[in-house]
Amino acid sequence: xxxxxxxxxxLMWIGNHSKFLDDKIQPILDKAGSSVxxxxxxxRALVMLILEKLxxxxxxxxxxxxxxxxxxxxxLLFERELYSVHGYLSSFPSCMHILSEESCFQRWLTVEKK
Numbered sequence: 001x002x003x004x005x006x007x008x009x010x011l012m013w014i015g016n017h018s019k020f021l022d023d024k025i026q027p028i029l030d031k032a033g034s035s036v037x038x039x040x041x042x043x044r045a046l047v048m049l050i051l052e053k054l055x056x057x058x059x060x061x062x063x064x065x066x067x068x069x070x071x072x073x074x075x076l077l078f079e080r081e082l083y084s085v086h087g088y089l090s091s092f093p094s095c096m097h098i099l100s101e102e103s104c105f106q107r108w109l110t111v112e113k114k
Contacts, residue, residue, distance in 0.1 A: 001067050001070070002034075003054075003057070003070070003074045003075065004074045005070050006050065006053060007050065007074055007075070007077075007078040008078075010046045010047070010049070010050055011078065011081055011082065011085075011086070012080055013037075013046060014042065014043050014046060014082075014086050015085075015086070017039075017041050017042060017061070018086075018107055021038040021039045021042055022038070022039060025038040026038045026039070039086075039087075040089060040092070042089070043082070043086055043092075044088075044092045044093065047082070047088070047092065047093060047094065048093060048096070050078075050095060051093060051095065051097065051098055051105075054071075054075070054095060054098045055098060057071070058098065059073070062104070062107050065111055065114070068107060068108075068111060069111055072099065072108060072111075075095045075098075075099060076096065077092060079095055079096065082094075099113065
């Protein structure tokens with residue numbers, strides 16, 4: 001019932017590790033001739049954890065309007081910060097993949113209509 005806890009934690013990890021990834025890890029990747037962006041890959045891996053957590057949580061929240069709406073609001077805020085502040089790529093997996101799955105999306109539309 002508090003998705004902001006893990007969503008905020010992931011955003012903090014991304015922000016707190018960006019300098020280390022840029023200063024220490026990225027030069028190693030560049031020297032090796034890799035085209036991988038360490039910061040983006042770190043972010044993508046953490047988002048994959050969020051997707052697993054959302055996939056497990058959403059079925060439990062689908063029939064509680066208050067909790068479901070709170071989850072959707074928090075996920076939308078998370079996505080906005082992820083893209084605008086941390087430069088996450090739209091081609092990477094995102095929480096919208098989970099929210100746009102049929103059962104979740106239909107529930108979202110129903111709740112919005114209420």
